[in-house]
Amino acid sequence: GAVVSQHPSRVICKSGTSVKIECRSLDFQATTMFWYRQFPKKSLMLMATSNEGSKATYEQGVEKDKFLINHASLTLSTLTVTSAHPEDSSFYICSAREPPSIGANVLTFGAGSRLTVL
Amino acid sequence: AQKVTQAQTEISVVEKEDVTLDCVYETRDTTYYLFWYKQPPSGELVFLIRRNSFDEQNEISGRYSWNFQKSTSSFNFTITASQVVDSAVYFCALSDGGTGGFKTIFGAGTRLFVKA
Numbered sequence: 001g002a003v004v005s006q007h008p009s010r011v012i013c014k015s016g017t018s019v020k021i022e023c024r025s026l027d028f029q030a031t032t033m034f035w036y037r038q039f040p041k042k043s044l045m046l047m048a049t050s051n052e053g054s055k056a057t058y059e060q061g062v063e064k065d066k067f068l069i070n071h072a073s074l075t076l077s078t079l080t081v082t083s084a085h086p087e088d089s090s091f092y093i094c095s096a097r098e099p100p101s102i103g104a105n106v107l108t109f110g111a112g113s114r115l116t117v118l
Numbered sequence: 119a120q121k122v123t124q125a126q127t128e129i130s131v132v133e134k135e136d137v138t139l140d141c142v143y144e145t146r147d148t149t150y151y152l153f154w155y156k157q158p159p160s161g162e163l164v165f166l167i168r169r170n171s172f173d174e175q176n177e178i179s180g181r182y183s184w185n186f187q188k189s190t191s192s193f194n195f196t197i198t199a200s201q202v203v204d205s206a207v208y209f210c211a212l213s214d215g216g217t218g219g220f221k222t223i224f225g226a227g228t229r230l231f232v233k234a
């Protein structure tokens with residue numbers, strides 16, 4: 001089946017630094033990827049839709065200057081948390097929509113990236 | 119607006135018991151998709167099932183079964199003869215049929231504890 005690789009799985013950084021998280025579709029092309037954020041024991045909150053070759057579409061309340069999303073190729077989307085602060089600490093999960101041949105609208109998720117900002 | 123409600127925050131059962139996880143959704147779309155995902159302690163989400171709005175057939179896969187009822191906007195998930203390995207958080211999710219860019223929203227999740 002479709003595989004999405006997310007890296008790094010864990011990252012600890014100092015307040016004020018920027019952190020980049022990569023999301024790759026390994027065996028299929030993903031024109032659209034989605035970034036979610038999950039607080040401890042909470043649900044997944046959709047942050048933005050990443051579109052290959054165009055600007056990301058952010059959900060209401062998500063700061064686009066804080067969470068920079070780039071989808072430079074059909075297999076790679078990146079999320080950069082800029083000037084990270086402790087409140088940005090969270091579990092970030094990317095997903096890609098599988099090709100229609102596999103199942104309409106089924107999302108394959110990366111393993112997630114746990115960000116801790118000190 | 120679309121919404122998914124999982125009213126059960128946590129459920130605790132003893133191994134071999136049957137358990138049903140409830141999911142109620144709201145949407146104005148006529149074409150939409152419903153999903154169940156499992157999130158074990160490792161954190162990665164695992165796809166379990168997809169249903170489109172035109173297919174109300176119930177489905178059984180091993181110990182798992184799903185009951186989709188459009189009349190009550192529900193898509194419930196039953197685990198038969200539960201096992202300890204079923205312990206996880208289960209999310210019900212809803213995706214629009216394209217009117218909103220196929221965005222998928224998730225319910226709050228139900229944390230299932232299966233005790234040996």
